[in-house]
Amino acid sequence: MKKALQEAEMAFEKGEIPVGAIVVVNNTVIARSHNLTEMLNDVTAHAEMQSITAAANYLGGKYLKDCTLYVTLEPCQMCAGALYWSQITKIVFGARDEQRGFMTMGTKLHPKTIVVSGVMANEAADLMKRFFISRRNKL
């Protein structure tokens, strides 16, 4: 999760909502990404989406079996929907997104997917808070 937080910090520095993600298989990081929706002008450029695509590319197959996604924020409907299709083995996320997270929205994951929440949640939430405070101060 530390590596995912480093990715989130990279997003912060670019003026992007600071969310970072990595995908791990057999203790090896096979994908790392951070939110790029502003830079790419693309609502689909969430950290998780990029990591899913990159991990599948690395594996040479679209299913992320035996993979764990670490992401600093609870995934949204779109990302949870993509994770559903990927049949990923495990998702570990940091802070809850009470408003737009997949748990609040009721998005379904693949029945085989294990979810762990709250890992380094304070660090992830603090980063989000700092981002929105800094953005407000710029207005």
Added chain:
Amino acid sequence: MKKALQEAEMAFEKGEIPVGAIVVVNNTVIARSHNLTEMLNDVTAHAEMQSITAAANYLGGKYLKDCTLYVTLEPCQMCAGALYWSQITKIVFGARDEQRGFMTMGTKLHPKTIVVSGVMANEAADLMKRFFISRRNKL
């Protein structure tokens, strides 16, 4: 919707689940795409996702205001989640996806988005049926 069906037929010819999409603004087609999940080994390569990215690229902004997405099949959780973020004005889809469509799954769209369903639904459903029959015969 005819153009979206043409895209779906292109997917069929490539051995992809036949779903096609276009995005229209002011009577101009600004994006067209078809499902490429097999070719790209990427669960995120649904027709809608590609059209959202392409339309935003054309517009130079990530929000698809005044845009209409025509898609041959009811969008899934992932695509509906992306459409939520895009704040698209209108979604017109063909056939229902009773199992994995966003209506069944309860995925939320943006409150401003208008949804029209059932347009050329028989043609879209027939194409899907033909695809799955042809695939079964190959096994």
